[in-house]
Amino acid sequence: xxxxxxxxxxxxxxxxxxxxxxxxxxxxxxxxxxxxxxxxxxxxxxxxxxxxxxxxxxxxxxxxxxxxxxxxxxxxxxxxxxxxxxxxxxxxxxxxxxxxxxxxxxxxxxxxx
Amino acid sequence: xxxxxxxxxxxxxxxxxxxxxxxxxxxxxxxxxxxxxxxxxxxxxxxxxxxxxxxxxxxxxxxxxxxxxxxxxxxxxxxxxxxxxxxxxxxxxxxxxxxxxxxxxxxxxxxx
Numbered sequence: 632x633x634x635x636x637x638x639x640x641x642x643x644x645x646x647x648x649x650x651x652x653x654x655x656x657x658x659x660x661x662x663x664x665x666x667x668x669x670x671x672x673x674x675x676x677x678x679x680x681x682x683x684x685x686x687x688x689x690x691x692x693x694x695x696x697x698x699x700x701x702x703x704x705x706x707x708x709x710x711x712x713x714x715x716x717x718x719x720x721x722x723x724x725x726x727x728x729x730x731x732x733x734x735x736x737x738x739x740x741x742x743x744x
Numbered sequence: 745x746x747x748x749x750x751x752x753x754x755x756x757x758x759x760x761x762x763x764x765x766x767x768x769x770x771x772x773x774x775x776x777x778x779x780x781x782x783x784x785x786x787x788x789x790x791x792x793x794x795x796x797x798x799x800x801x802x803x804x805x806x807x808x809x810x811x812x813x814x815x816x817x818x819x820x821x822x823x824x825x826x827x828x829x830x831x832x833x834x835x836x837x838x839x840x841x842x843x844x845x846x847x848x849x850x851x852x853x854x855x856x
Contacts, residue, residue: 674748674750674846677843721787723787732793735789737787
């Protein structure tokens with residue numbers, strides 16, 4: 632069966648520091664991969680999605696970036712974090728045939744101080 | 745602009761009764777809809793989906809209804825159980841299926 636791993640579960644970072652969140656999927660090939668953010672009291676906001684290695688689509692302009700160095704690995708990065716980057720970050724995957732449900736990891740709670 | 749809206753932030757229901765969660769959308773190009781359940785500090789879990797060619801889809805205690813003319817969908821849980829207490833999100837996508845738009849969620853509390 633397919634599983635998705637996302638780490639770390641919680642992270643506290645100072646303003647201006649870099650960020651790297653990692654997500655890996657097991658048990659499937661060529662998945663579509665997604666990064667979402669849930670700010671307090673808000674819905675899930677799609678940040679990036681990828682349909683293949685090296686293919687990244689950005690939905691919201693910001694100081695975050697995403698990379699997909701391997702088929703089942705998706706990384707969310709920032710060179711300098713802002714206070715507004717605080718939130719709950721979720722990675723998700725779906726089968727490459729659309730439409731298909733997305734399946735989520737357990738998320739990373741990011742707090743910026 | 746919020747294309748998928750859940751106007752009720754919270755809902756309380758007695759155990760054994762029906763829970764009805766509502767969702768409205770504005771984009772007539774959406775043709776695939778899903779419901780997710782989320783517990784605190786966990787990622788959302790997929791519950792049930794419906795495509796625009798249907799108006800009802802059922803899976804055990806969960807039924808989703810779609811009213812395309814009203815751009816409205818609802819999730820019915822019958823009978824409600826205390827373990828159903830969670831935040832429920834609806835989501836919608838268009839023909840590409842890559843971009844899902846989520847509502848802000850409804851927190852359901854099932855009272856024993």
